[in-house]
Amino acid sequence: MLAPELFTYDEAGIASFKPDQNTGSLPLDDYAKIDFKLAYTRCPTGAIKRSDKPFPQK
Template sequence: MPIFTIVDQDTCIACGACGASAPDIFDYDDEGLAFYIADHNQGNTPIDPSLLNDLEDAVEGCPTGSIKLAEEAFNGELDKGQ
């Protein structure tokens, strides 16, 4: 089953933890806020299965819980994630 991710940039504190744990998944905008690289934080592109361990590390390391996961595409909407 595919896993999708998106970052809630309203709660992201630009700490850099996700990029350190998962540099192939997350990057930062000009304000330092994290975003999902594959689709510019729309949550429509499933995570490559080879990156799932890094994703898990990033989710566990996020101090604000800003990284959301779902089994269906977010389509840019945060309310689908957990």
């Protein structure tokens, strides 16, 4: 857990982005970008996705 202010885990170990309830709709401020990049580059499963635009809602 490299960025606990950004990510949380459920009981199954699935991570989600806390600031926007995992919708991909909230931009990161400069400080959060530093923590996000650390978690993104060190994620052992490659499960963290990033985009310059909000993710499509299902």
